[in-house]
Amino acid sequence: MRQSSAAEPADRASVLAALDGTDPNARRTAARACRAYPDAIDIIARRLAAETDPRVLEVLVLNLVAVGGPAAAAALAPLLRSDDAGRRFAAAEALQDLGPDALPFFDILVRDPDPQVRILAAEIARGHAGGAAAQTLEHLLAEETEVNVCCAFVDVLAEIGTVASAPALRALKARMPDNSFLTFSVDAALAQLPSN
Amino acid sequence: MSDGNVTPIRPAPAKRLLVVDDAALVRAYYRQALEPGGFLVDEAFNGIEGLEKALSGPYDLVVVDVNMPKMDGLTFVHRLREAEEIACLPVLMTSTLNRDRDVAAARAAGVNLYLVKPVSEDDLRLFASIMTGAAER
Amino acid sequence: MATARTTQTAPESVTDEEFGRFCDFIYRRTGLAYGQAKRYFIDRRILDRVEKTGSATVQSYLSLLRFDTTGRELEEVVNSLTVNETYFWREEHQFACLATSILPEVVRRKRPGQPVRIWSLPCSTGEEPYSIAIWLLENWPDVDRYNVEIIASDIDTKVLAAAQNGVYDARSVQKLPKWVLDRYFQRLPDDTWRIVESLRGSIEFTRINASDKAQMAAVSDVDVIFCRNMLIYFDDVSRREAAESMFECLAPGGFVCLGHSESMSRISPLFDVRRFPDAIVYQRPPK
Numbered sequence: 001m002r003q004s005s006a007a008e009p010a011d012r013a014s015v016l017a018a019l020d021g022t023d024p025n026a027r028r029t030a031a032r033a034c035r036a037y038p039d040a041i042d043i044i045a046r047r048l049a050a051e052t053d054p055r056v057l058e059v060l061v062l063n064l065v066a067v068g069g070p071a072a073a074a075a076l077a078p079l080l081r082s083d084d085a086g087r088r089f090a091a092a093e094a095l096q097d098l099g100p101d102a103l104p105f106f107d108i109l110v111r112d113p114d115p116q117v118r119i120l121a122a123e124i125a126r127g128h129a130g131g132a133a134a135q136t137l138e139h140l141l142a143e144e145t146e147v148n149v150c151c152a153f154v155d156v157l158a159e160i161g162t163v164a165s166a167p168a169l170r171a172l173k174a175r176m177p178d179n180s181f182l183t184f185s186v187d188a189a190l191a192q193l194p195s196n
Numbered sequence: 197m198s199d200g201n202v203t204p205i206r207p208a209p210a211k212r213l214l215v216v217d218d219a220a221l222v223r224a225y226y227r228q229a230l231e232p233g234g235f236l237v238d239e240a241f242n243g244i245e246g247l248e249k250a251l252s253g254p255y256d257l258v259v260v261d262v263n264m265p266k267m268d269g270l271t272f273v274h275r276l277r278e279a280e281e282i283a284c285l286p287v288l289m290t291s292t293l294n295r296d297r298d299v300a301a302a303r304a305a306g307v308n309l310y311l312v313k314p315v316s317e318d319d320l321r322l323f324a325s326i327m328t329g330a331a332e333r
Numbered sequence: 334m335a336t337a338r339t340t341q342t343a344p345e346s347v348t349d350e351e352f353g354r355f356c357d358f359i360y361r362r363t364g365l366a367y368g369q370a371k372r373y374f375i376d377r378r379i380l381d382r383v384e385k386t387g388s389a390t391v392q393s394y395l396s397l398l399r400f401d402t403t404g405r406e407l408e409e410v411v412n413s414l415t416v417n418e419t420y421f422w423r424e425e426h427q428f429a430c431l432a433t434s435i436l437p438e439v440v441r442r443k444r445p446g447q448p449v450r451i452w453s454l455p456c457s458t459g460e461e462p463y464s465i466a467i468w469l470l471e472n473w474p475d476v477d478r479y480n481v482e483i484i485a486s487d488i489d490t491k492v493l494a495a496a497q498n499g500v501y502d503a504r505s506v507q508k509l510p511k512w513v514l515d516r517y518f519q520r521l522p523d524d525t526w527r528i529v530e531s532l533r534g535s536i537e538f539t540r541i542n543a544s545d546k547a548q549m550a551a552v553s554d555v556d557v558i559f560c561r562n563m564l565i566y567f568d569d570v571s572r573r574e575a576a577e578s579m580f581e582c583l584a585p586g587g588f589v590c591l592g593h594s595e596s597m598s599r600i601s602p603l604f605d606v607r608r609f610p611d612a613i614v615y616q617r618p619p620k
Contacts, residue, residue, distance in 0.1 A: 025620065032581075054271065054602045062577060065570055083297075085268035093265050097570050119292060120263070129400050148292040148313055155219045159361075181314040184228075185221045192354060194396030220357055241360070244606060245598035251608035266602045281608075 016043070024053040031059040040067055045075035048091075052084050061094040070101050077105040080112075080120045092123040099127075106133060115146040122152045129160045137161075138168035147176060151185055158189035165193055211328040212236045212254065216246035216272065217261040217290070226259065229317035230324060243267025247275055250282050256328040259320075261313075262291040262298075273305040286327045290315055343384055344391050347376045351391045355379055358399065363411055363565040364572070364599030378413045382406070408566070415562055419460045421467075421501070422508045424561070427590050428468040430611035431557060435588050436473060439556045442586055442619070448480040452558045452582070454543060456485035459496025460505060461559055462536050463528055467509075467517050484552070486541035497538050499528035544571055549578035556584055561592035564600060576601035586619035 010018075010033060018030035027047075034043050044060050051057050064072045076098075079091035095102040102124050109121035125133035137153045138161075144150050150172060157165050173186040213235050215226045223239045230237050238255070240246040242264040250258060258276070262269040269289055277283050289307040291298060302310045309323060324330075347355075352375065356367045367375055379391060386406065388394035398406050422428065431451075439449060453462040462485035469476050487493050506514060506526050518526040541548050543563065558579055564572045579589060580603045589604060590612065591597065597604050597615050604615035 054267065058573070058602050059577065062570075062573055066574075085262055085270055089263055089265050089268060116292065123265075129402075151221070151314065152219075155221050158221060179314060180317060181222075181225050184225050188221050188224060191350065194399070195390075195392055240598070242598050244602065245596055247606045248596060248598065248608070248613050251606065252613070266598065275606075 012037070019043070019047050020050075024056055027051070027053065027056045028059050031056055031063065035063040035066060040064075041071050041075050048075070048079060048087070049082075052087060054086050054090075057087060057090045061090045065094050065097045068098060068101065070104075073098050073102045073105050076102075077109060080109055080117050081114065088120055089123075092120045095124045096127055103128070103133065107136060110136060110140060115149050118144075118146070118149045119152040122149075122156045125156050126159055131160075134160045134162060134165060138165050141168045141172050147179055147182060150176065151182055154182070154185045154189050158185075158192045161189065161193050163193055163195065166190055208330070210234050210236050211256040211324075211330045212238070213324060213328075214238050214240060214246065214249055214253070214255045214258045215260075216240040216243065216258060216264070216269070218242055218264040219261075222261070225317075226315075226320060229320050233321055233325070234330070235324060235328075243269060243272030243275070246272050247279070250276060250285060251279065253282065253285075255282075255285060256330075257286050257288060257324060259288045259290065259324070262289065262293065262302075270301060270305050273302070273307055277306040288323060288327060344380060347379050347391055351379075351395065352376065354395060355398075358395070359411070359414070360599070362407060364596060365411070365414065365565050365594045366596060367414075367594065375414070378410065381413065382410050385409075404568075411565060415565065419457050420505045420508060421460050421464050423460065423464070424593050425464075425468070425508070426611045427559070427561075427593075427614075428465065429472070430590070430609050430614065431465070432469060432473040433611060434609035435557055435614065436469075436475070439586070439588075440475060440479060442584075443479070446480075448482045450482045450484065450555045450557075450584075452552065452555045453483065453485045454541065454558060454560050454579075455487040455489075455563045456493070456496055456538070457487060457489075458492045458501075459485065459499060459528075459536075460501070461485075461561070462496070463499070463517075463532065465559065466532055466536065467513060470517075471513065482537065483535070484537045484539065484555075486539045486543075488540065488542045490540055493538055493540055497533065499533045501526050501528075543575045543578065546574070546578055549575075549582060552582045554584045555582045556587050558583065558587070558589045560589055562595070564591070565595060572600050576603060580604065580617055583617040585617060587617050589615045589617075591615070 015030045015033045018026045021027060034040050037043060040063060044063050048060050051060060064075060073095060076091045076095050080088050082088040095105065106121055106124040110118055112118050112121065122137065125137060134157060137157055141150060141153055144153065154169065157169065169186045169190055173183055176182050213230060215223050215237055217223050218241055227237045238249055240249050244267045246260060260269045260272055273287055276285060287307045288309045288311065289302050290311050290313050292313045294312045299310050309327065311319065352372065359365050359367065383391055383394040386394060386397055388397060398410065401407065436449065451465055453465060456462050462483050466483055469481060485496060502525050514526060517529055517532055519529060521527055543549065560579065564575060567575060605618055607614050607616045
């Protein structure tokens with residue numbers, strides 16, 4: 001079996017230097033090397049805030065998910081505010097992958113003053129079928145004023161909702177009867193909810 | 197009816213649209229808005245699937261959202277404009293963002309029309325017709 | 334269309350809406366994309382699982398599937414959908430793509446004497462790596478100009494042993510033309526076929542767990558990876574990690590072929606999409 005052509009593991013200083021360099025391939029390789037460092041979360045979080053290359057982002061985010069835990073979730077949460085679409089969605093997906101550790105952040109972010117953050121925060125709830133996350137979305141639907149945020153919540157509830165989600169969905173439709181997309185979404189979500 | 201020198205009128209082939217959005221409800225909504233008008237609608241879940249479908253086309257118009265996992269709409273449009281076979285595909289971008297810099301970034305990427313969500317059925321049909329040169333029905 | 338008669342009437346059909354929701358769910362969870370083209374096949378699988386799980390309706394089965402945290406029902410239904418049937422020259426359009434489009438690009442970057450390295454992962458009982466070898470010998474004009482290394486790996490040592498043994502039944506070789514059988518196989522007395530020794534010996538078989546980063550890191554400079562119908566069984570994070578490992582195993586410009594209904598769109602942003610006449614494949618960017 002062919003041995004890996006990588007040389008001896010690079011020393012920490014050169015990895016950190018490459019991580020902030022101009023070559024995305026070198027940044028990606030350096031990002032891989034960071035996973036095992038004891039302060040991986042800090043290093044990765046710092047780089048993530050500035051990174052826009054999709055391949056480097058992927059490796060950075062995979063590292064955080066591999067390390068896991070509340071500290072990883074805490075490092076990802078602020079990235080939902082990023083101006084870079086790739087970065088903010090990568091963070092939302094990673095929070096989804098972190099499972100229960102992300103839920104406290106979901107609770108905060110889904111109430112954020114910025115509607116764009118609330119929309120992305122809803123993504124975190126996917127995969128948490130039938131539990132507290134669904135109930136949070138149902139509860140928030142009653143007060144949410146931004147139609148795009150409502151629609152995002154509806155789309156997620158269509159996937160994770162239960163029969164208990166129906167009243168909140170119907171109430172939303174009654175509250176915003178003039179928006180045809182919202183009406184369509186609520187009807188579709190209601191049809192997808194389990195019947196028992 | 198025909199005197200031999202006039203080309204008989206044939207019905208125009210249906211226009212093919214590719215809708216790229218990670219929300220299944222949005223794709224379903226656009227589909228039910230567009231199909232009755234005679235458009236053929238294909239769907240993609242994100243920019244990567246969007247590229248796969250666009251390269252397997254042909255399509256007359258792509259409707260693409262910004263926020264999608266694994267490849268966002270702007271990256272999709274950049275890649276589309278770099279791919280020889282599909283570089284000139286008309287693109288209608290939808291987004292929840294309405295700031296000047298978001299529109300500017302879309303224009304810079306080569307988006308032809310930028311609409312802020314939620315997009316009404318009427319607007320979707322109107323702009324789809326204009327951008328594909330299909331008479332609106 | 335026979336259905337089992339039980340004390341309650343078992344559902345006999347799947348509505349369009351139920352079909353759509355099922356396909357959406359499967360796509361989200363596994364990346365397997367199904368549509369109307371496979372309607373009958375999928376309806377049968379759904380109704381079969383409805384019955385096996387004792388669900389009263391298709392609707393309640395879909396809820397069961399969605400809320401099953403163990404993932405066992407998902408695994409059952411995926412198994413029934415992918416019908417683990419492997420045979421020679423399965424999805425041959427990808428082999429055609431290999432010979433016609435992929436390898437010509439790969440060899441443009443090769444220096445004289447550099448091997449062309451192709452990896453079948455998972456190789457299962459060996460039909461895929463042997464199929465690649467035979468296809469290239471028969472269809473790639475440059476096959477004699479380059480040293481082609483084929484690596485075949487699987488996590489399961491039993492199937493690896495079977496692959497090395499190279500014995501196959503009539504069902505497995507049914508797509509092969511007779512002259513291919515005559516050239517590359519020996520017919521055995523019990524109506525089975527064995528790959529000729531020289532071909533068996535030319536493939537490097539290794540046990541590898543695709544989720545083990547260290548094991549994957551031991552493989553490098555690969556030009557083409559065939560990874561068909563493996564990632565669908567992984568969860569979201571494991572899939573992304575495996576894709577990342579494969580990316581690192583590839584030489585710059587190297588390619589990945591997934592299974593026919595699979596797509597990188599559900600798996601990883603690391604690869605570029607390449608559309609060739611015979612197939613969509615994924616490429617690590619050339620440096």
